[in-house]
Amino acid sequence: MQCSCTAVASCLRLLATIFLLLAMAGRCHSQQMDHIQLSRIQGSIEALTHVVQELSENVTSGIGKLSDVTAGIGKLSEDVTSGIGKLSDVAAGIGKLSENVTSGIGKMFNLLAIDHLYCENGWVKLRSSCYFLGKDTSTWEQSRQKCLALDSDLVTITRDEEYNFLRDLAKGHSTYVGLNDLQEEGTYRWVADGTIHQIVESWWAEGEPNNHGSREHCVHFYRSKDDRLNDHICANEFRYICEKPAQLDWNSALVPE
Numbered sequence: 001m002q003c004s005c006t007a008v009a010s011c012l013r014l015l016a017t018i019f020l021l022l023a024m025a026g027r028c029h030s031q032q033m034d035h036i037q038l039s040r041i042q043g044s045i046e047a048l049t050h051v052v053q054e055l056s057e058n059v060t061s062g063i064g065k066l067s068d069v070t071a072g073i074g075k076l077s078e079d080v081t082s083g084i085g086k087l088s089d090v091a092a093g094i095g096k097l098s099e100n101v102t103s104g105i106g107k108m109f110n111l112l113a114i115d116h117l118y119c120e121n122g123w124v125k126l127r128s129s130c131y132f133l134g135k136d137t138s139t140w141e142q143s144r145q146k147c148l149a150l151d152s153d154l155v156t157i158t159r160d161e162e163y164n165f166l167r168d169l170a171k172g173h174s175t176y177v178g179l180n181d182l183q184e185e186g187t188y189r190w191v192a193d194g195t196i197h198q199i200v201e202s203w204w205a206e207g208e209p210n211n212h213g214s215r216e217h218c219v220h221f222y223r224s225k226d227d228r229l230n231d232h233i234c235a236n237e238f239r240y241i242c243e244k245p246a247q248l249d250w251n252s253a254l255v256p257e
Contacts, residue, residue: 117246125246126165131155132242133169140218143176143240144191152244153192154178163203166241167228170221176240177229179219185211188219192243204229 119130134146144154155177157163166177178191188197188209199209205225209216212231220238222230232238 116249118249119246123244124169126162128246129162130244130246131166131169133175134240134242135173137237137239139237140176140180140220140234143238144178147178147240147242150242150244152242155241155243156190156192156195157203160200160202163200167221170223170239170241171227172223173221174223174232174236174238175221176238177219177221178243179229180217180234181209181211181231182217182234185217 117125117128119125123130123132125131130152132147132150132152134143138146140154147153155166157166157177157179169175179188179197180191181188183189188199189195190197205222205228208222208225208229209219209231211217215233216231218234219229219231221227222232
């Protein structure tokens with residue numbers, strides 16, 4: 001851009017010179033200068049005119065090249081922006097891949113570890129949990145205290161497989177689980193972690209829970225209703241089921257098969 005401005009300035013200076021020479025030529029003519037002097041002035045004017053024409057062409061060419069450079073810069077900017085976008089996509093893809101790998105390793109470890117988990121004598125294992133069936137009877141709160149004394153808590157049921165396993169374990173006897181709506185009527189929470197139980201109708205006896213007499217707040221497997229869940233008075237004495245995590249047998253886990 002600076003070169004173009006310099007060329008324009010040079011053109012202007014040359015034009016001024018041409019005008020000056022033309023004025024001199026007119027003056028010479030008015031003073032009836034000889035033919036030789038007029039010829040020299042005319043030659044100078046023609047030479048300067050040629051130089052002005054060349055400078056004009058150079059200016060035009062320079063402006064064209066400057067436009068090309070500007071267009072190139074614009075294209076480069078677009079390419080850089082596009083490259084940054086693609087780089088962001090690659091980074092996101094790497095992040096997703098990392099999450100999937102981590103999740104996969106975790107699941108694989110869990111599957112491998114389950115085979116090396118064990119429960120103490122008197123407890124039964126399902127996947128990564130141990131369960132204890134208390135065959136003595138007590139109120140819901142007393143049952144929970146007995147579980148806590150065993151470094152466990154009243155059982156939390158999270159899936160059908162576990163529900164069916166525990167229903168068979170309690171079969172023929174009314175047995176407490178760790179579920180109640182003591183905190184808020186109609187909202188059942190698992191006592192071990194406070195999570196809200198979303199009612200699974202197939203787990204419950206027909207018409208339950210119904211809070212009969214507005215006094216039923218603790219949940220148990222009910223032997224009189226096909227060993228399905230039922231809400232009952234918390235002061236009633238039933239059997240109970242405790243739950244705690246299974247332990248990893250490091251010796252068997254570290255010994256190659």
